[in-house]
Amino acid sequence: MIWVTWRQFRAPALTGAALVAAAAIGFLITGLRMHHSYAADLAACAPLHACDGTTPAARALGARFSQLQRGYEPMFELLQLLVVAVPALLGLFWGAPLVGRELETGTHQLAWGQTVTRTRWLAVKVAVVGAAAVATAGVFSWLLTWWAGPLDELNGGRWAAMTFASRGIVPLGYAAFAFALGTTAGLLLRRTIPAMAVTLAAFVVIQIFFPAVVRPHLLPPTTVSYPINQDVVSRAQGIDFRNDTADIALLNLPVPPGTWVTDAPPIEDSSGHAVAAAAHPECFPGLGSDEVTTDFADSGTCLAQYDLHQTVSYQPASHYWPMQWAETGIFLVLGAALAGFSFWWIRRRQN
Structure with a gap:
């Protein structure tokens, strides 16, 4: 069953690996150049707060830091958006078709007609592809966290909604949830395109609702x-x-x-x-x-x-890292609940 799952997932996996490799090259090329410029400017006015002085040299170095920020700001915003979107894309293109396409085309009957039980069939699919989805989101998060290190220091904050959602371990929780959401939608709707639409809509709503309503209260302020x-x-x-x-x-x-x-x-x-x-x-x-x-x-x-x-x-x-762990845990629990519901649903199906 693992071999069959890999054969079915091979094309999306290779495509995802190619995109990750291309992104990593882009992160490394631009990131190394930015880190070098930042280190050179920082060494010229160590410690950093010396750049905030009123001397002509300090003002000049402060202007160089501002120029560094402005030069990379468009790419900074674009890469943050990319990492926030990665879990949603994984739910759309890996989660929703995982079961929905097989139910839509009827190929699930072949697997269920053999000795493989439907719960084992679903478990292998979810375990193999779900692990790949979480790993992919983790790679993108690590790349952006490293790449944006100098800009995060200059900006002086990690709490902005998109910044918090694209750093550390939170993207892993999002990826697990989005993948489980797509899988569940495909199982219930039995159609790939409607399942993708439902997954995207639900994920966008949660991304708007959670930072504004839930995140500020994860820990007592x-x-x-x-x-x-x-x-x-x-x-x-x-x-x-x-x-x-x-x-x-x-x-x-x-x-x-x-x-x-x-x-x-x-x-x-x-x-x-x-x-x-x-x-x-x-x-x-x-x-x-x-x-x-x-x-x-x-x-x-x-x-x-x-x-x-x-x-x-x-x-x-x-509270930054405790809140990172708390938010990640919430989405992991939500993803596990959706996966559990999928197993319960597929066992109850008679046809």
Whole structure:
């Protein structure tokens, strides 16, 4: 049965291997060049924070880092999208046809008419092709994690939705889930094209829903309340006027480096009510004119007398790998549940 499965899977496997090899060559050629440029610039201003200085040399080196970011940014976004799409493609082209095509063409009758039981027939298919799918996603994830290392350091964050989903071990969980999803869809629909459409639609919905709704709550966030005063305002990167100045909020409050801010509601008073900018016009020169001045050096001192605060919830940098494991585990469990359902369904089928 393993030999038969390999014979059926040989063409997709060879095609996938060729694509992985081509991608690896592209990653290595561009990645080595980028890593060399980054290492050379880093060595010129070690440690890295020296590039943030005000001397002409430091500014020049900082400009070189910015140029490096801008030069590779389009490729960075494209490769991230590619790695995020790999699990979906595996579910479409390896998972959905795995059983759906055999049921559609009737070739499953040949296997079921022999001594091979239908559960063993399905188990071998799922084990062989599923392992190949997870391995393929792992290779792409490792290549991108290595390739984007310098850019991740310069960007200073690994929490962006697409960045988190394309790094580390999360793509392995996605691949297992997408493959099981495609296999189950093919088994239920008994048609390859409809199964591919269902797999793609379901995977896209989950990729939108999970980062926005579930991921921020995988681990309890840390919540900090910042008093609004001159010190806090001066360390923020500006003030945001929301809902036509009905709410105000500080931008990029001084949270620890490497954190993911999951919630930053507007500035509130001691009673927990949002504060409108119009309630304190003396603190915002130019309020009500066509353009509010962006110089808020004195706004913090002015607002301090009103006992205001802004609460920020964030996931600390130490939660990155626990959340990677948690998300991977969730999708592995979902994939195992779909596989278990497929075995239950195929055993109940009489025809």
